[in-house]
Amino acid sequence: MGEFVTMTVDAGAVLFGAWPGQRGIEWIASHPLETLQSVLGLGFVIFVHELGHFLVAKACGVKCEKFYLGFDVGGLKLCSFKWGETEYGIGALPLGGYVKMLGQDDNPGAASAEAHRARAASGDLPAEPTSDPHPAWDPRSYPAQSVPERMAIISAGVIMNVIFAILMASLAFGLGVREVASGTSAVRPGGAAWRAGLRTGDEIVAVGGTPVTVFKELQKKVTLGDLSKGVGFTVRRPGEEAVREVTLRPDTDGGAPMVGISGPLSLKLPDDLGEGLPGSAGKTTPPLAGGDIVRAVDGVAIDTHAQLVATLSRIRDQAVALTVERKGERLDVELPSRPRTSLGMEMAPGPIQAVQDGSPAAAAGLAKGDQLISVDGAPVGDPFTLDDRLRTRVGTAVAVIVERAGVEETLAVTPR
Structure with a gap:
């Protein structure tokens, strides 16, 4: 009998999806990096799944003839190599993966031929594999294994995915995620927080009596808060030990309830400045670079973004010397002033729209x-x-x- 090649498709590792359509194709074409990351991520999940089948089959003594990511339909494959008795490779059709075991085939049309491949040198095949050793089956074939062993091999893929998910979740939890603290880097004039007297640099320690440490928690509690009675904020101001209790009535003129504060910003410039920095920041001598960290203004040490804003607001009409940290070294940068521009018009004042508490x-x-x-x-x-x-x-x-x-x-x- 000539060589007979068959494939066993594990339904748990096959990915089905609707044709993405023109918009989907356009998104893929315009986001090659995200697409590649998705393909590699799904490919790794498939690899872990098939690795479960492979390892348990090997532990049971089953001969694994192929271990593939993707399907080598018609023999088409991107690459392959043979190590021991198993051929490892990446198939040309990226829709899943499979482990080919001797004597096992999910295709009814090829099951008979595959059974003959797994037949021993002599003897006849029984209608079904028995729990007792039978000379007709190759002892290393999948059908020759006991029922518990076959169940273990089949379920090993899903179990491996669960174990992998637990390990990755534990690793991610250990590494942590960068979160924006529940502070203020800016207060919108006229907004609810501004009216209540909140300032740049204030730390929000509780909302509605519940402690908060992350800005997202603050936003959620404002959105779900009682708009008619207001939302209670517990605020700690820099340099003060005591906290103050204020009630903010969120504004809804923008749609979602908002109190008019922005989360804390960093003193570090983005690593990728893109088209450069706007205004005076784009005219410094020497130029500011991505990743620079502002450490001082005119020789005065700066620790927070709120301090930076307060310091610059006092000397807005003259050039200042910034001390930045770049790749571990300190560098002095001159930041020029930015003259006020005018269109030759004067705005007429209207009625007062809001008055800040305590002002x-x-x-x-x-x-x-x-x-x-x-x-x-x-x-x-x-x-x-x-x-x-x-x-x-x-x-x-x-x-x-x-x-x-x-x-x-x-x-x-x-x-x-």
Whole structure:
């Protein structure tokens, strides 16, 4: 009899999927790296599954003729080699994998021929394998094994996947995952957090009475919180030992409930800067590079992003010297100031939209809906430059005239 080649397809290792269509093909073409990672990941899962069948079959003394990832339909394969009695390879059809054992074939049309291959030198085959040794079966064939051994071989693939999943999950748990802490790197003016007096750098230690350490937990509790009664926040401010309790009423003008804070940012620049940095950061001397870590501003050590923002906001109108860490070495970089650009227009101030709790404006009695008429005896002018104009009056009372319900009132505000 000439050489007869057959394949046993393990249904547990075959991947079926619908034709992805034009959009799916376009996604694959535009994401080659992600596609390759998916193929390699699925291929490794298949390898582990088939390895389970292979190892248990070998332990039972079964002759394994082939171990393939993918199917070598018609003999087509990407590569193969033979080690001992087993041929190892990668088939041209990447839809699964298989282990070919002597005397076993899931194709009914080829089962008879495969049984003859597993026949011993003499004797007739019984209708079914028996538990007693029978001279008709090659002792190393799959049918010659006992029922418990065959059950072990068949179930070994799934069991191996379960063991592998437990090991990988344990490894991943041990390595951990980078999470964004429940702090604040920015507070949106007018937002719920801003109105309650939260500042950049504040740490959120609890939401609704439940401790939180990860920013995602904070977002989830805000989304599921009571919008009518508000959401309780426990906040620790840098430099203060005591915590403060505030109630935030999330804004819904953007759709999902939000309190108007951004999670903590790092002092490290992204490794890949892409098209470069915008504004003054893209004009430093020497240029900033991906992976740089800001360590100081004008010689003052910086430990957090909140400190960086606070320091730069005080010297926004002049060049500053940044000290960055690059590949373990310190480097001084000059960051130029960025002049304010103008279109030659002046914005007219509208009514006050929000007043921050605990602010000088709140202490002076300013309220939502008030219309500013003058500040320190001069017209309000462009509201976007009001903070800069009051910078020199910090700690000094400033007369502010507002119109409230059609009546003008004069209030004393002390900028901080």
